[in-house]
Amino acid sequence: MIDLEVSIYPEYVALFGLRLPESAVIATAVVLLLVLGLVALNLFYIRRRFTAKPKGLQNLLELMVESLYNFAKGHVGDCAEFAAPFALTFMCYVFFTTFIEIFGLPPATEDLNCTIALGLCSFIMVNFTALKFRGLRGRLKNLASPSAVVFPIKVLTDCIAPFSMGIRLFANVLVGGVIMQLVYAVLPILLPAAVSSYFNVLHVGIQTFVFGLLFLTYTGEAVE
């Protein structure tokens, strides 16, 4: 009989107490500094050396931005120029705040407050994009199509979407953490390294992609 000592961090168990855990705040601050550093590096080092024929880091940046713009164009059509930067911002935030788990810091996305806030931000952006490009009339018409009967249902669906986005991201990261702890409890050598390469690297990438995809899909639904 193995005596499992699995504990979700005590701060996070108080889900409905809405307490802001210190560790998540620290993690977010670290990530923000990191991202700001990368942006500064981009602005003052890489951008200065841009050439017509891309090489090195410029290649990577151009590939990232261009593929995201193409991806956004497929989902939101003419609003891609406006929506794609926001999608990339969300994706950067989700990726870095989750990825720092590999350095032993608690991921900020393992906190329900953080992910719900992310979901609400995306909700605001979706509606802002729709109002900017289609106007209030267009937005209401979109909600009332194909007939006025579905209006309340569509409004309800739109209002639940940010919470769904937040809770699914939170649950995914939490479950990854719980499984990692179980693995550590069962066999603390060798096996965690193998499992961690999925849960701390690949899984984070998938969640990041999913968050961006959901944001673009909801935007596409709002502006179609």
Place this chain on the structure above:
Amino acid sequence: MSAIGFIAIAAGIAALACGLAAIGMGLATSRAAEAIARQPEAAGKINSSLMFGLIMMETTAIYALLVSILLIFVLGAAA
């Protein structure tokens, strides 16, 4: 039976939804593979819509897993 036993059974039943979601994912993926075999040039579009469907299915499975984990770690710790 003790309260902890009931909680364990409840957690097991809640986690059943994960298996059901897996069935749904299998059906969707098999259809997508058939569609790609029939029309390889539409692979990109099929893949992206498959991805969206898979995300929706995975969401329900994750909710079930979350319920089960909360049952074990929150209710189980209280019992």
